Amino acid sequence: MKKLRSILIVLVVAAVAAGAGYFWWQQHQSDLPEGFARVNGRLEATRIDVALKFGGRVAEIWVSEGQRVEAGAVIARIDATDLEAQVRAAEAATRQAEQELAQAEALVIQRAGELDLARAELNRTQSLAARGYVSAEVLDQRRSQRITANAALNTARAQVSAAQAAIEASEADVVALKANLADYTLHAPRAGRVQYRLAEPGEVLAAGGKVVSLLDLTDVYMDVYLPTDDAGRLRYGSEARLVLDAASQYVIPATVDFVASEAQFTPKYVETESEREKLMFRVKLQIPAEILHRYQEVVKTGVPGVATVRVDPEAPWPETLAVRLP
Structure with missing residues (x-):
């Protein structure tokens, strides 16, 4: 009985937290004009793992974490x-x-x-x-x-x-x-920044063993989650604005690059209309490559922020969300 009561308490707390979060989200939308949705997110970048095609002993590694490398740069050499x-x-x-x-x-x-x-x-x-x-x-x-x-x-x-x-x-x-x-000399497949150095000289790795993880800083985006009503009205290429917590004075433009075909966090199939309205869909907001190239020395992943997505293509952007860059 004690175990059952504990489980019930956990479920109740989780339900209350979910309800409070949804209520906060609804309140957070209230200061937006009609035709816009606002949601929290975090900057991410495409990650490339540089790995061995053949197993062997790592002889040398010429990059360190945080270092920026150009496409084709030599990253490591395997004893051959x-x-x-x-x-x-x-x-x-x-x-x-x-x-x-x-x-x-x-x-x-x-x-x-x-x-x-x-x-x-x-x-x-x-x-x-x-x-x-x-x-x-x-x-x-x-x-x-x-x-x-x-x-x-x-x-x-x-x-x-x-x-x-x-x-x-x-x-x-x-x-x-x-x-x-x-192939025993590993090159950077594209320009980026070293996120992790996953091996050290002298280590013996099997085929497919990862040596370095790179972040492509020309492919940075923010994944956000929108409810059914907003996600259903989105078009690919719809405009969005990103305001990062670390630089709230700037407004970064972005576009909708992907909308998930299935809901997240909730059952795959629900029967009632009220439950369907609570379904959340993942949306990918892509920052333009020309902006990323211009500011690639300061671009960082993992930075949290707020995304505002225009779900109505006819709605004019508020003046407070006009694009502002350094």
Whole structure:
């Protein structure tokens, strides 16, 4: 019974807190003109995890947390001693195959000369046999020599083809190994700021192991949650304004980039109209890239603020929410 009473108390407290929060949200909207919705949020940025394609030991890391890096900058290097040895072996196999090709081509020339000689001897023997100067046995021998020389030439030509194929295969191995070797040096896939350094030199990581986490400061947004009535009237591209707690004197423009297709925090399916009105949908407010690029040295994620979204495209923006930037 005591356990049951505790559970009931927790449920009641949670319900009261939810009701109080919803009431606060409604009161918070009251100072807005018709056609706008206001809600709290926090700045976020697209995160990119730079990870290993192949497992290995981290040899060097050249960035630190908070450092800004350009796209293509070298972030870390993985020890590739074994792979470098494989590259040298494949290059040696290529040189060996090239030597074998040269030998096979020389052998083709030799076999071609032997075939020409066998043909000439056969022609002379046939001429002599026709006049009775050579026996049939000798004529058969010359014919056999011609056939053997022709077969030897075909074998030599096949060796040339095999050597060429061996060269192509070893060259392909070199290309593949060098491509893999390039992946042992980790580069920043795009410009950003290092959020976390997840590994240190000397650590052995499996394939897919994360080394550094980057934040793309040209892709910063605020996720907010709006009720059914407001979310249902939103259009993609609708305007919004962001006011951050840390810089409340500025008003940052944004646009609606995404509206969730399913409600958050509540049951997926509800039956009554009153319950449907309380459903909250996630909305992504994207800050324009040109503004982010201009102020990328001061852009930070995790900063809380207030977002005002225009749900009625015909509603004029209040003067207090006119865009103001540093």
